[in-house]
Amino acid sequence: MPQEKSFHMTPDEFRRHGHAMVDWIADYHTRIESYPVLSRAKPGEIRASLPAHPPTRGESFDAILGDIEKLIVPGITHWQSPNFFAFFNSNTSGPSILGELLSSGLGVQGMLWATSPACTELETHVLDWLVGMLGLPERFLSTNTGGGVIQDTASSASLCALLAARERATNYASNRRGADGKLVAYTSTQAHSSIEKDVRIAGMGLDNLRLIDVDDDFAMRPDLLERQINADRRAGLTPCFVCATIGTTSSNAIDPLPEIGRICRENKIWFHVDAAMSGTAALCQEFRHTHAGVELADSYTFNPHKWMFTNFDCNCFYVADRKALIQTLSILPEYLRNQATESGAVIDYRDWQVPLGRRFRALKLWFVIRHYGTEGLQHHVRRHVELAQQFASWLKADNRFELAAPVPLNLVCFRHKGGDDVNHGLMDRLNRSGDLYLTHTKLANRTTLRLCVGQTNTEARHVERAWKRIQEEADRVA
Numbered sequence: 001m002p003q004e005k006s007f008h009m010t011p012d013e014f015r016r017h018g019h020a021m022v023d024w025i026a027d028y029h030t031r032i033e034s035y036p037v038l039s040r041a042k043p044g045e046i047r048a049s050l051p052a053h054p055p056t057r058g059e060s061f062d063a064i065l066g067d068i069e070k071l072i073v074p075g076i077t078h079w080q081s082p083n084f085f086a087f088f089n090s091n092t093s094g095p096s097i098l099g100e101l102l103s104s105g106l107g108v109q110g111m112l113w114a115t116s117p118a119c120t121e122l123e124t125h126v127l128d129w130l131v132g133m134l135g136l137p138e139r140f141l142s143t144n145t146g147g148g149v150i151q152d153t154a155s156s157a158s159l160c161a162l163l164a165a166r167e168r169a170t171n172y173a174s175n176r177r178g179a180d181g182k183l184v185a186y187t188s189t190q191a192h193s194s195i196e197k198d199v200r201i202a203g204m205g206l207d208n209l210r211l212i213d214v215d216d217d218f219a220m221r222p223d224l225l226e227r228q229i230n231a232d233r234r235a236g237l238t239p240c241f242v243c244a245t246i247g248t249t250s251s252n253a254i255d256p257l258p259e260i261g262r263i264c265r266e267n268k269i270w271f272h273v274d275a276a277m278s279g280t281a282a283l284c285q286e287f288r289h290t291h292a293g294v295e296l297a298d299s300y301t302f303n304p305h306k307w308m309f310t311n312f313d314c315n316c317f318y319v320a321d322r323k324a325l326i327q328t329l330s331i332l333p334e335y336l337r338n339q340a341t342e343s344g345a346v347i348d349y350r351d352w353q354v355p356l357g358r359r360f361r362a363l364k365l366w367f368v369i370r371h372y373g374t375e376g377l378q379h380h381v382r383r384h385v386e387l388a389q390q391f392a393s394w395l396k397a398d399n400r401f402e403l404a405a406p407v408p409l410n411l412v413c414f415r416h417k418g419g420d421d422v423n424h425g426l427m428d429r430l431n432r433s434g435d436l437y438l439t440h441t442k443l444a445n446r447t448t449l450r451l452c453v454g455q456t457n458t459e460a461r462h463v464e465r466a467w468k469r470i471q472e473e474a475d476r477v478a
Contacts, residue, residue, distance in 0.1 A: 007058065017061040024065060025097065029457075032081050036434025039077045046075035077437070082458040085466060086439040088249065088277040088411075089454035092311035095371035099364030100311055108360040113346035114338045116360070120347055123150055123362035126369065127316055133374055134282040134302075137295040140318040142347070148318045149352040150361045154276040155194035157301035157317035160325065160353060162198045162241050164299070165270030167328040169240035175328065179203040184232050186210045187243040188220035190250055192274060195243050208237070217406050218251045218443065220244060222259035229267055241270045246290055247278025250441040250450075251405035251413050254278070254290050261296025273297045276315075277454070280307040281385070281409050284378050290408065298324075307384075307410075307454045308377065310368045314361050317352075326351045380456075384410045387463045388453040394467050400474055404448040412451045413443060420447040422477055429473045436466045 009017070049071050079090055110119035127148030131140050140146045151157045166174050166183055174180070183204050187195045189211045199209045210232070212225045229239045242264050244255040257273065264271035273294055279302025281287040294300060301317045304310040319325045330351040332341070340346045350356050369377075388410040395401045395414050405413040416422045427438050427449055441448050453463060 009061075013061075017065075020061070020065060024068070029080065032078055033083065035073070035076075035078050035081070037078050037081045037083050037437040038431045038434065039075050040434070041075040046071065080455065080457075081437075082455050082462045083436040083466065084455050084458075085451045085453065086437040087450075088306050088452055090305055090312050091307065091309055091454065091456040092305075093309035093368060093371075093456050095367040096309060096311045096364045099367035102367075103360040103363045106360060106363075110358045110360055111350040111356050112336065112338065112341060112348045114340045117346075119358075119360045119362065120349060122366060123349065124148070124347055126362050126366050127318070129369065130316060131318070133369075133377075134279065135285075135288050135291065136282075136300065136318065137297075137320070139320045140300065142322075145322065146318060146320045147322045147347070147352075148316055149349055150358075150365070151301070151315040151317045151353060152313040153194075153315050154192070154274055154301050154303055155197065156354060157299075157315050158192075158194055158243060158272060158274060159198040159201060160317065160329065161243075161270065161272040161299040161301075161319075162195075162202050162204075164319070164325045164328045165241035165272070166202055166204065168270060168324050169238055172327060174203075179205070181205060181208070182236065182238045183241075184208045184210060184237045184239045185241040185243070186212055186225060186228065186239065188212050188214050188245065188248070188255060190214055190218050190220075190248040190253055191243055191245050192249055192276070214253065218248060218253035220255040220260065222256055222263060225260060226263050229263065229269070239267060239269050241272065243272045243274055246273060246275035246294075247281075247409065247411075249276075250448075251443055252278065252407070252409055252411040253405065254408060257291070257293025257296065259293075261293045264298075265296060270298045271296060273300045275300065275302040277303060277306040277452075278409055279316075280304065280377075281381060283308075283374065284381055287381075287385070287409065304365055304368070307381070308368065309372065309380070309456055310365050314365055322352075329353065384453045384458065387458070387460060388412050388451075390460075391451060391453070391463050391467060398471070404443045404446070410453045412453075413441070413448050414451070415446060415448050416474060416477070418477070423447040423449055425477045426470070426473050429477065430469060433469070433473075435469050 080092060108116045108119050110116050113120045124142050128141050138144055169183060185199050185204060196209060200206055210228050212220050215221050232239055242260060244257055244260045246254050261271050278290060282291050299319045301315060303315050305312040305314040341348055349358055392403060392407045392412045395403060401414055401416055404415050416426055424447060427440055431437055439450055441450055
């Protein structure tokens with residue numbers, strides 16, 4: 001009988017095409033500065049360039065790779081460009097990409113310890129490493145009462161913290177009967193919008209989210225938090241969750257954790273700390289003052305995919321009491337039962353997150369830490385902060401501009417003194433030029449431009465050129 005065609009890519013074909021793909025990625029990073037940072041594609045343009053129907057017969061890999069250059073790259077905003085200064089960076093690196101490749105090649109489904117022991121134990125170990133690297137409290141260690149887990153984003157981590165807070169406040173009854181409408185959560189007016197979404201998902205209701213006002217530096221005011229908690233208690237409500245931020249999205253403001261933590265302790269409220277981008281700064285001893293008070297937290301989260309050269313998605317989420325989290329999220333159907341789980345001697349990370357399935361994300365984080373070492377990671381964090389501080393000093397010396405917020409780390413918030421229209425015009429002209437990419441926010445009801453220094457390969461020349469271009473366009477806009 002003739003051999004049946006398999007349609008699969010053979011190992012030899014995979015090897016050859018894999019080399020071509022790695023070469024393409026390496027070349028892309030080499031020439032990335034030649035592209036406009038912000039994609040110039042118009043809505044629907046990329047889709048219109050694609051065939052209306054899928055192919056009946058498989059196409060060659062060379063044809064597929066050719067279409068990447070022709071069809072896909074024009075629709076890419078180049079997040080890895082050293083001229084990307086928008087949002088908070090989401091950077092990557094060679095070791096991270098290779099770790100992700102290996103994870104894909106192994107194809108591990110790490111929902112249980114039993115489904116791949118190395119997937120679980122490497123993750124536990126690497127997250128314990130990070131406790132020491134960041135100077136986090138020892139109760140976040142897996143060898144203590146807590147532990148860490150890799151989530152996709154800080155949004156998911158905060159949701160898990162909120163769910164655990166909800167259950168602890170109701171003695172785990174709300175998982176059975178649903179939220180009773182009396183549970184209240186708190187965060188600042190400057191906190192990430194994910195907290196609002198989490199409150200909705202958790203069934204607590206948006207009316208039960210209190211947004212606490214901030215001070216002149218855009219940090220949460222503890223006195224107003226305490227006043228609101230007391231008012232809610234008098235109204236018969238149950239305060240259960242407070243989220244403080246180390247490095248808010250709009251301004252990189254740092255909430256006063258010691259005071260907020262004290263209030264939470266006194267009121268038996270779950271205290272969650274979101275350090276999504278700025279958590280990485282704690283790798284450096286001189287920036288750990290930003291984490292003062294984190295020892296009071298019930299949970300903590302930060303994103304290596306934002307400033308630690310680990311590609312998206314990779315969020316590290318820690319709890320001080322893992323039993324509270326597991327009791328909140330654990331469900332054990334018969335088909336997941338196994339001897340290792342029943343022994344109680346292993347961690348099953350399916351109980352630490354909302355989804356059941358999970359990828360082998362720890363590999364890329366492990367690769368990054370081993371490649372750079374603590375010393376290499378600290379070097380780049382320090383350099384990025386230094387470049388941001390230099391940029392801030394140039395702004396202060398130019399009487400056309402003003403700083404809109406303090407600059408504790410690597411985000412500079414600034415505005416042209418000409419007003420909102422001038423600032424929007426300035427940003428639009430810069431972004432359309434393709435030379436750099438900035439985003440904006442509103443601080444004190446005024447349009448504010450944001451420049452974040454944190455891309456893997458951003459150097460002094462890129463920040464210097466950004467400042468030169470800002471000055472040039474400011475002349476034209478004015």
